[in-house]
Amino acid sequence: MTTTLDSPRRKASAFLYRKPRLRLGILLSAPMLWLGLAYLGALAALFVTAFWSTDVFTGQVVTEWSLNNFVTLFSDAVYRTITLRTVGIAALVTVVTAIIAFPMAFYMAKFASPRARRLLVIAVMTPLWASYLVKAYAWRTMLSGNGVLHWLLNPFGLDTPGYGVLATVITLSYLWLPYMILPIYAGLERLPNSLVDASGDLGARPFRTFRSVVLPVTFPAVVAGSIFTFSLSLGDYIAVKIVGGTSQMLGNVVYDNIGAANNLPFAATVATVPVVIMLAYLAAVRRTGALDNL
Amino acid sequence: MKNRKLALAGLLGAGLLVAACGTSGSSSTAAAPGGQGFTPPKLDALAQLGQPEGQVNVLAWPGYAENGSNDPAVDWVTGFEKETGCKVNVKAFGTSDEAVSLMKTGQYDVISASGDASLRLIASGDVEPVNTALVPNYADVFDFLKNRPWNSVNNVSYGVPHGWGANLLTWRTDKVTPAPTSWSVMFDANSPYKGKITAYDSPIYIADAALYLQTHKPELGIKNPYALDDKQFQAAVDLLKQQRPMVAEYWSDYLKESQALKSGDAVVGTAWQVTVNLTKSEGAPVESVLPSEGATGWSDTWMVGAKSPHKTCSYKWLNHIVSPKANAQVAEYFGESPSNPKACAETKNKAHCETFHAGDAAYASKIQYWTTPIAQCLDGRTDVKCKDYGEWTRAWTEIKG
Numbered sequence: 001m002t003t004t005l006d007s008p009r010r011k012a013s014a015f016l017y018r019k020p021r022l023r024l025g026i027l028l029s030a031p032m033l034w035l036g037l038a039y040l041g042a043l044a045a046l047f048v049t050a051f052w053s054t055d056v057f058t059g060q061v062v063t064e065w066s067l068n069n070f071v072t073l074f075s076d077a078v079y080r081t082i083t084l085r086t087v088g089i090a091a092l093v094t095v096v097t098a099i100i101a102f103p104m105a106f107y108m109a110k111f112a113s114p115r116a117r118r119l120l121v122i123a124v125m126t127p128l129w130a131s132y133l134v135k136a137y138a139w140r141t142m143l144s145g146n147g148v149l150h151w152l153l154n155p156f157g158l159d160t161p162g163y164g165v166l167a168t169v170i171t172l173s174y175l176w177l178p179y180m181i182l183p184i185y186a187g188l189e190r191l192p193n194s195l196v197d198a199s200g201d202l203g204a205r206p207f208r209t210f211r212s213v214v215l216p217v218t219f220p221a222v223v224a225g226s227i228f229t230f231s232l233s234l235g236d237y238i239a240v241k242i243v244g245g246t247s248q249m250l251g252n253v254v255y256d257n258i259g260a261a262n263n264l265p266f267a268a269t270v271a272t273v274p275v276v277i278m279l280a281y282l283a284a285v286r287r288t289g290a291l292d293n294l
Numbered sequence: 295m296k297n298r299k300l301a302l303a304g305l306l307g308a309g310l311l312v313a314a315c316g317t318s319g320s321s322s323t324a325a326a327p328g329g330q331g332f333t334p335p336k337l338d339a340l341a342q343l344g345q346p347e348g349q350v351n352v353l354a355w356p357g358y359a360e361n362g363s364n365d366p367a368v369d370w371v372t373g374f375e376k377e378t379g380c381k382v383n384v385k386a387f388g389t390s391d392e393a394v395s396l397m398k399t400g401q402y403d404v405i406s407a408s409g410d411a412s413l414r415l416i417a418s419g420d421v422e423p424v425n426t427a428l429v430p431n432y433a434d435v436f437d438f439l440k441n442r443p444w445n446s447v448n449n450v451s452y453g454v455p456h457g458w459g460a461n462l463l464t465w466r467t468d469k470v471t472p473a474p475t476s477w478s479v480m481f482d483a484n485s486p487y488k489g490k491i492t493a494y495d496s497p498i499y500i501a502d503a504a505l506y507l508q509t510h511k512p513e514l515g516i517k518n519p520y521a522l523d524d525k526q527f528q529a530a531v532d533l534l535k536q537q538r539p540m541v542a543e544y545w546s547d548y549l550k551e552s553q554a555l556k557s558g559d560a561v562v563g564t565a566w567q568v569t570v571n572l573t574k575s576e577g578a579p580v581e582s583v584l585p586s587e588g589a590t591g592w593s594d595t596w597m598v599g600a601k602s603p604h605k606t607c608s609y610k611w612l613n614h615i616v617s618p619k620a621n622a623q624v625a626e627y628f629g630e631s632p633s634n635p636k637a638c639a640e641t642k643n644k645a646h647c648e649t650f651h652a653g654d655a656a657y658a659s660k661i662q663y664w665t666t667p668i669a670q671c672l673d674g675r676t677d678v679k680c681k682d683y684g685e686w687t688r689a690w691t692e693i694k695g
Contacts, residue, residue, distance in 0.1 A: 054684065078692045140550075144557040163543050163559070241495075242550065245543045248694050256497075256687060263684055 043275070050268040061264055069269035079253070083273055086249040089169055089240075090233035094226045096173040097180040101225065105181050106214075109188035110196075124181050132175065136242045139171040143243055163245035171239045172232075179228035187221020188214075223285045230281060234274045250274055334416045334447050339425035340598075343606045349381040350607035353393060353402040355594070356386045357628045358456075359615075368627055370620040378614075380607035390666075397421070403602035404611050406456060408592050409444035410498060410664040416452050421597040423450045429613045435633045438655040443672070444665055445595040453597035454612045456621070457630040459650065460591035460661045461494065461502065462582040464565035466555060476585050477506045479562050481537055488540035492554055492563030495544035497683065497690035498664055501590050502564060503530040503537075505662055509587040518673035519590065520665040527681045527689070534693045544694070548572075555580055564589075567650055568629025584660055591661035625650070 016023045050069055053062045073079050108120045127135065140163075142148045149160035161167055191214065199209040237251025250273055257267035352359050361384065362369030371382045385402065387393040390411035397405055397420045407415055415421045426432040432454055439445075439455035446452055465474055470487060479485050480493065481503070493499060504519035507529055514526050522530060542560050545551035548569045554560040555569075556578040570582045596615055598608045614620055616633055622640035625632035631650035632638065638647035651657040665672060671680040681689075 072688075076688075076692065078695060081695060082691075140553070141557075144554075145559045146557055241546070246538060246541050246694060248691070253691055256691060263687065 046268045046271060049265050050272055052265040054263045054265055069266050072266070073269050073273070079270070082248060082250055082253060083277075085165065085247065086234060086251075086274075087277065089165060089172070089249065090230045092169045093172045093176060093233045094180075094229045096169065097177050097229050098184075098222055098226065100173070101177060101180040101184050102222070105184035105188055108181075108185050109191075110193070121182075121185070124178050127174075128178055132238065133242075135175060136171055136239050139167070139174065139239075140243050143167045143170070163243050165244070165247050167243040167245070168240045168247065168249075171243050172229075172236060175239065176229040176232050179232065180222075180225035183225040183228070184218060184221050187218040187224070191217050220288050223288050227282070227285065231274075231278050234277060335419035337419060337422040337600055339423040339450075340428060340605050340609065341425065343428055343609055346378055346380050346606050346610060347604040348379060348607070349383060350404060350604050350611050351402045352382055352384045352611065353396055353405040354384055354386055355406050355408075355628070356388070358406045358594075358624055359384045359386075360623075360627065368623070370614075370623045374611070374614045374620075378607065378610045380604070380610055382611070394420075397599065400599065400601040403599050403604045403608040405597050405599065406594050407453070407597050408594050408664055410666045412444045412452065412595055412597065413666055413668075415597060416447055419600055421452060422600040424453050424598055424612070425609075426451050426454070428609050429454055429616070431613050431616045431618075431634060434618075434636050435616060436635060436653055436655070438658055439593065439633050442593065442663070444593060444663060445597075453595035454616050455633040456594045456596050456616060457625050457628065457633055458591060458593035458658065458661070458663070459567055459630040460584055460589045460657075461564050462567060462570065462589060463562070463585045464555070464570055464580055464582040465562040466558065467579040467581050469558065469561040473581065473583070474562065474585070475583060477502070477587050478510075480540075480564070481506050481533060483536055483540075485540060487562045489542055490559070490561040491537070491541050492551055492560035492565075493537070493541050493544050494564050495546040497686040498590070499564075500527075500530050500534065500686055500689065500693075501662065501664075501667075503533045505590060506587055507533060518671075519662050520667045521671040521673040521675070521680050522667070523671070523675070523678040523680055527685075531689050531693060538693060538695065552576070566629065571629065571649070584657060588660040588662060591663050593661075593663040622646075625652075 016026075049061070051065050051067070053064065053066060053068060055062050104120075104124075108117055108124075112120055143160050143163060144150070145160065145162065147160060153159055161170070195213050195217070196209060199213045204212065235251055237249055237255050240247060240249045240252065250270060253270050254267045257263045257270065359371055359382065360368045361371035361382065371384070375381055385396065387396060390408050393405060393407060393411050394414050396402065397415055398418070400420075405415070405421070407421075412421075435455055439458065441449055441451060442455075445455060463474060463477060463480070465479070467473070469490075470479070479487055480491050485491070494502070500522075501519035504516050504522055504526065507514055507526070508516040508519065511529065514529055516522065516526050519530075543554065545554070545563070548566055549572075551560070551563065551565060552569050552573045555563070555565075555573045556576060565582060567582065570580055573580045596612050598605065598612070602608055615624070618634055618636035618640050621632045621634040622637035624630075625637060626641050626643065626646055629650075631652040632641075632647070635653050638652055641647065643649075647653065667681060667683050667686055669679050669682045670676075671678060
């Protein structure tokens with residue numbers, strides 16, 4: 001026995017074999033450090049900063065604990081308005097992308113040939129390869145008072161919505177659509193065809209099958225997609241700056257407080273709002289099983 | 295488990311505390327109210343030049359220190375490096391606030407500071423007085439740019455004036471008639487151009503409203519649009535709230551504004567000369583004017599870091615950047631008025647100085663240059679407290695709704 005354990009490598013390996021917990025610890029230390037320090041640590045730092053304030057002239061952070069930032073956040077009506085607007089935009093974007101994505105994902109998962117399916121997945125991903133800014137500015141041009149939309153809709157007595165909340169919803173829906181299609185596609189792929197067939201055999205019409213079989217099974221996948229579109233919209237501040245006209249979202253308030261006022265603590269306070277909203281949202285969707293679909 | 299979490303939080307908190315204390319050292323020396331609202335820390339200017347130290351770390355607005363890496367044709371750094379042996383390391387910043395916090399690291403030797411940053415840098419002791427006798431080209435610089443409130447304190451110069459410009463009233467000549475001469479087209483509730491107005495997206499825009507009220511509501515007693523007490527500030531904020539529904543959009547990116555003017559989504563607004571030139575060159579009929587009330591604007595100053603170990607190279611850079619050739623290149627590339635009159639002979643476009651009103655002191659005097667609003671009133675009042683920039687920012691969020 002001792003003759004086979006002579007090399008240090010073997011010794012170490014035998015040692016680790018006898019200590020499964022240590023083995024696991026070493027294996028997980030890098031990802032845990034990353035998650036704990038870089039990721040959750042940053043969130044914790046953010047939350048701590050929210051209780052501090054700034055010296056008005058020199059712009060230095062003053063490390064004295066106070067709730068003043070939160071008092072401002074809750075007492076000023078403007079932040080309530082902005083929060084509601086942001087949540088409204090995020091919810092609308094989610095609904096719009098879900099409605100557009102579902103038929104697309106359904107076709108990809110159930111009807112397209114394997115070759116067409118691959119091409120369609122690539123087609124869905126292509127917009128992700130282009131720069132966010134280019135896409136947002138393209139929408140700015142299209143939504144302009146004499147842009148493509150105006151030209152297309154004018155013959156029907158309609159007009160471009162112009163820059164504003166609606167334009168923001170359109171642009172964000174375009175930007176986040178792939179993040180909705182792909183999870184739904186994955187969910188639909190897992191739906192056994194036999195279930196659909198069985199529903200038909202039992203006399204259900206297509207709509208009934210959709211409502212009673214397809215939708216319940218794929219709903220968690222839709223919710224999984226909505227986590228992406230909702231949280232991405234919640235934190236966005238660029239699209240609204242480009243096509244939002246005079247409107248602003250939570251991200252703009254954070255950005256202005258960092259970029260213009262150098263008021264990091266108040267920016268941190270505002271930044272906790274989307275975190276809290278997302279936590280509430282995740283808690284609400286946890287029961288649907290959507291988190292298993294991520 | 296609970297204890298471990300607590301320990302982690304504690305560790306993080308301690309780390310942040312250390313970081314915060316580490317940078318706050320310089321602020322303790324700053325700012326008791328004095329002649330200009332504050333008294334800067336006592337620092338001496340360089341007495342004489344020594345041997346070049348081999349490098350200089352430059353903190354600059356984008357486009358102020360081009361070394362040909364963006365565009366081989368745009369380069370006024372390489373020649374300087376060859377001539378002086380000072381290697382130039384450039385760091386560009388996007389906002390004045392970013393510049394202020396970067397300067398606090400002490401890693402930069404020179405900085406191109408706008409008026410809304412320079413006072414803060416002086417007050418916190420991050421920059422030191424400049425011995426202008428060691429900058430030969432300083433003698434050529436327009437007199438009306440020297441020893442102004444944003445580049446000097448009690449007649450001690452803190453840097454070399456570099457370039458300036460105004461936030462102009464701009465309109466589409468085909469959509470706006472007659473040609474406006476007053477900011478009323480943007481602020482009057484009955485403006486015929488409501489819904490087609492574009493305004494600058496920054497808290498500092500509150501000063502534009504204050505400037506308008508200075509003429510149109512003299513009873514408020516506004517003397518300096520950057521020194522507003524409660525009542526004056528509220529009036530400016532109210533004016534902007536009334537303006538908001540008339541605004542098509544706020545701009546912070548001049549290309550976005552140019553595009554809005556081109557497409558006709560905006561027909562009147564506040565703009566920089568460079569925006570006007572760009573929009574015109576792309577075929578849209580726009581004109582701009584310095585309205586009867588005057589305008590806000592910017593005036594930049596190259597300053598020397600107090601902790602700089604490369605003083606000789608820094609002074610050589612200061613001298614180079616206001617030399618006729620380099621000053622002309624920057625002014626033309628960035629789209630502003632040069633500070634050195636001799637630069638006008640060096641510009642590629644011979645009309646540049648005329649377009650940008652270089653040397654036009656009467657024109658320049660109508661501009662209220664960006665300055666950081668602080669609690670001590672910049673107009674010298676001591677009986678009231680003025681609104682500081684933090685409050686300006688909060689109000690700006692509220693105005694936009």
